[in-house]
Amino acid sequence: MLLSSVIIILREVLEAALLFSILIALAKHSAVGNHWILWSLALGLVGAIIYGMNLSNISEWFDGVGQEVANAFIQLFIYAVLVIYMGVQVYFKDQAMTSKYWFLVLMIVITSLAMTREGAEILLYFFSATRRENHYVSVLIGMIIGASIGISVGFLFYYLLVNLRSLWALRIGLALLILVSAGMVSQASLLLIQADWLPAQMPLWDTSTFLSEKTAMGQLMYALIGYEATPTAIQASLYLFGLLFPVGIIALVNSKSIAYNKIAETK
Amino acid sequence: MSYISHYSCSKKAFISICCLLSLSFMTRVYSATPIINIDIRNHLFIPSEITIPENTKVKLIIHNYDEEDEEFESYELNREKVIIGKRKGTIFIGPLPAGEYPFFGEFFPKTAQGKVIVE
Amino acid sequence: MTLVILSSLTLMIFLSALNGYRDSMAKAEQLFDSELIDKARLLSLSFSTQTINTQSNQSLVQHKISAITENDVFAFQVWHKNTLLLKSAFLPDTAIANFKTGFQDNNVLHRRWRIYGLYNKTNNLWILTAERMDLRYILAENIIMGTILPVVIMVPILGLMIWIIVSYGLLPLRKLSSALSDKRADDLSSLAVEKQPIELTQVVISINDLFRRLKVSFLREKRFASDAAHELRTPISAIKIHLHNLSKVIAEDDQSFSQLKQAVDRMGHLIEQILNLNRTSPEQYSKKFTTIDVYELAQNIVVREYAQFDIKNQQIALEGEHAIVQGDVFSLDILLHNLLSNASKYTPEGGSIMVTVSGNKTQTQLQVQDSGPGVPEEKYERLFDRFYRLGGDRHASGTTGCGLGLAIVKQIADLHHAEIVLAKADNSSGLCVRIIFPKEKLI
Incomplete structure (x- = not known):
């Protein structure tokens, strides 16, 4: 049970930890303080408990695929907020966002929703797997190990980003966020395919011999760039869209922001 | 820049087509x-x-x-x-x-x- | 820093622990598997040495086997040409797996079994030995958990140790930095070198060397300014006495004589001001603050300097209330004196000067307004520069001065962490100087 509990927890924690670490690192450059993290964690925990408790009812929706649909829409919602967040971040580039509470709200929404989704699964697993006495210790240890690895990777990531020069930190942070958010679109599309809300197709290719999703590296790539070994055409094209849409938004906002700055300068 | 926005527009169109397709799929293939x-x-x-x-x-x-x-x-x-x-x-x-x-x-x-x- | 070390360590330790766990589990699986193979071979052997058709023998074995409970890990079936010869009692009469050599996993009786198939060619026998996967997994895991558990427990202990070691290692650096930040501006004494690690000793020695040189040059400068001013005082006094004596000989209205007198007065004033500037400089000043009523102080000074205003026929008024300030009497006296004499200087004859003292919970305000020509706003900043005089050396008012008055005021205000605000006077074109002493922030 240890290995499987490590994998389950690691997968969920890693996704949330990466999102958290990138946002915290970017927040450092916008000088908004760290209060919002506590809010995110608290809201995320409450959200996870509520979502986990109601998952059995949600699953019954839409002829038994409510879980997929709900998860997909949470993912797409996080994606949308992330795109807005990135646009705002680029628009105000170097300015401190201390007084902009709605900016904090964006970050809290993103992280707490991500935590809600990932946390619900962890809670379900915990209560299912520990119901049997003889699994208790190994499941618990597996969860500790999985969570520690996930959080450590997140922290090292954060450390790396924070120690980069300001401009590069913003660029790399945004690039990572774009990849993570594209991964969310791909996950959402996979869930919708699984629920038969998007047409099912034959997989385009199979790279599992090259990098299997079962391996630790595969898990990291899944969390970081939404890696899939056997994507279908719809999934791949949605991933591409998920990647290019924020790039387009950022380019658009950037040109606006530069123009705005120029006007401000000439004034 | 214009290239990118143009591209994402065509993507949007593609997505809506995908969604329409999926709806038609659902109704037609569901029973089978x-x-x-x-x-x-x-x-x-x-x-x-x-x-x-x-x-x-x-x-x-x-x-x-x-x-x-x-x-x-x-x-x-x-x-x-x-x-x-x-x-x-x-x-x-x-x-x-x-x-x-x-x-x-x-x-x-x-x-x-x-x-x-x-x- | 500690966190980075800790998270990298955690990552490495847990990943290697996981690797070890996976390897050990694989080894344990192999062990269990080879046990299954051995048991199958044993069964096969025991059947080939005995005659298969001995019914009595078979029933005897079957009877013994039936003692096996359902919770047992092991089960088996022996088949001969699709007829079941022998089995664990709780197993069904149907084959628990396909007749296939090697391992396969299968569901039997609501359990998952690991099943090994062995074909005995000589007797045409199929032997299927099976082991419950959940039980054997738990068995293996319990053994391996013994090695994983200490690692998991060790990590927080390791974290605590790293934290202690790193903070202990950085302690001298932290001490040095706090020793440096605690130093007062005028404290240029050496830092203690004792018990520093080698890496820091050189730093401390270099800093101390720097301090020593700085101190020497500071002293030299300080001594020069005050010595020079002090030394000049005596000859000036002598010159003044000689002038006084001369005045008895020379006619009162002699022009060059009165100009000489003015010049000497001005020089005396300049030296006095330079001495004041030196005495109130923060490097020089040892803070011995007492509680002072600004209103009372202002009252005393107005009375003392009344003659000055009277000569120019100026009106001076003091308004306000008693207000307390933590400060130094001597320097505040100089501050008020300078402000008042400035006001008097730049106010034409018959003008008026207003001193206001007010206070509330957070601050005490001292305000001096004159009815002179005032100062253009863009010049406010420059007023505090040393030796700066409005409109160059000859001021429109025709009064003499050395341009140090407000520089000294500024220095004393800084000493009290007070803020100086310049503005236009309320009722005239004159200048309003407002000095705001904060109440809580005093050190």
């Missing part, structure tokens, strides 16, 4: 989709081996008769779904090329094992 039932009892998949035809979409209905939740998981099938205890869940799989696709219950992986054989 074969249904296979799998039970989860005592952390076992029963039956633990199912055979489905090649290039066909199949609807799996998984009934979990245990108290505990289970997560249907398969890297090969690219599927993942929590099946709450005493409830059932629906998963669509395929169309797939011929081969063996193992799946397992992620919460109790040592006993809940099975595979989909595509012929």
Whole structure:
């Protein structure tokens, strides 16, 4: 049970930890303080408990695929907020966002929703797997190990980003966020395919011999760039869209922001 | 810049077409989709081996008769779904090329094992 | 820093622990598997040495086997050409797996079994030995958990140790930095070198060397300014006495004589101001603050300097209330004196000067307004520069001065962490100087 509990927890924690670490690192450059993290964690925990408790009812929706649909829409919602967040971040580039509470709200929404989704699964697993006495210790240890690895990777990531020069930190942070958010679109599309809300197709290719999703590296790539070994055409094209849409938004906002700055300068 | 926005516009169109397609798919193919039932009892998949035809979409209905939740998981099938205890869940799989696709219950992986054989 | 070390360590330790766990589990699986193979071979051997058809023998074995409970890990079936010869009692009469050599996993009796198939060619026997996967997994895991558990427990202990070691290692650096930040501006004494690690000793020695040189040059400068001013005082006094004596000889209205007198007065004033500037400089000043009523102080000074205003026929008024300030009497006296004499200087004859003192919970305000021509706003900043005089050396008012008055005021205000605000006077074109002493922030 240890290995499987490590994998389950690691997968969920890693996704949330990466999102958290990138946002915290970017927040450092916008000088908004760290209060919002506590809010995110608290809201995320409450959200996870509520979502986990109601998952059995949600699953019954839409002829038994409510879980997929709900998860997909949470993912797409996080994606949308992330795109807005990135646009705002680029628009105000170097300015401190201390007084902009709605900016904090964006970050809290993103992280707490991500935590809600990932946390619900962890809670379900915990209560299912520990119901049997003889699994208790190994499941618990597996969860500790999985969570520690996930959080450590997140922290090292954060450390790396924070120690980069300001401009590069913003660029790399945004690039990572774009990849993570594209991964969310791909996950959402996979869930919708699984629920038969998007047409099912034959997989385009199979790279599992090259990098299997079962391996630790595969898990990291899944969390970081939404890696899939056997994507279908719809999934791949949605991933591409998920990647290019924020790039387009950022380019658009950037040109606006530069123009705005120029006007401000000439004034 | 204009290139990118143009590109994303065409993508949007593509997505809406995809969505329309999926709706039409749902209404047309739904009745024809074969249904296979799998039970989860005592952390076992029963039956633990199912055979489905090649290039066909199949609807799996998984009934979990245990108290505990289970997560249907398969890297090969690219599927993942929590099946709450005493409830059932629906998963669509395929169309797939011929081969063996193992799946397992992620919460109790040592006993809940099975595979989909595509012929 | 500690966190980075800790998270990298955690990552490495847990990943290697996981690797070890996976390897050990694989080894354990192999062990269990080979046991299954051995048991199958044993069964096969025992059947080939005995005659298969001995019914009595078979029933005897079957009877013994039936003692096996359902919770047992092991089960088997022996088949001969599709007829079941022997089995564990709880197993069904149907084959528990396909007749296939090697391992396969299967569901039997609501359990998952690991099943090994062995074909005995000589007797045409199929032997299926099976082991419950969940039980043998738990068995293996319990053994391996013994090695994983200490690692998991060790990590927080390791974290605590790293934290202690790193903070202990950085302690001298932290001490040095706090020793440096605690130093007062005028404290240029050496730092203690004792018990520093080698890496820091050189730093401390270098800093101390720097301090020593800085101190020497500071002293030299300080001594020069005050010595020079002090030394000049005596000859000036002598010159003043000689002038006084001369005035008895020379006619009162002699022009060059009165100009000489003015020049000497001005020089005396300049030296006095330079001395004041030096005495109130923060490097020089040892803070011995007492509680002072600004209103009372202002009252005393107005009375003392009344003659000055009277000569120019100016009106001076003091308004306000008693207000307390933590400060130094001597320097505040100089501050007020300078402000008042400035006001008097730049106010034409018959003008008026207003001193206001007010206070509330957070601050005390001292305000001096004159009815002179005032100062253009863009010049406010420059007023505090040393030796700066509005409109160059000859001021429109025709009064003499050295341009140090407000520089000294500024220096004293800084000493009290007070803020100086310049503005236009309320009722005239004159200048309003407002000095705001904060109440809580005083050190």
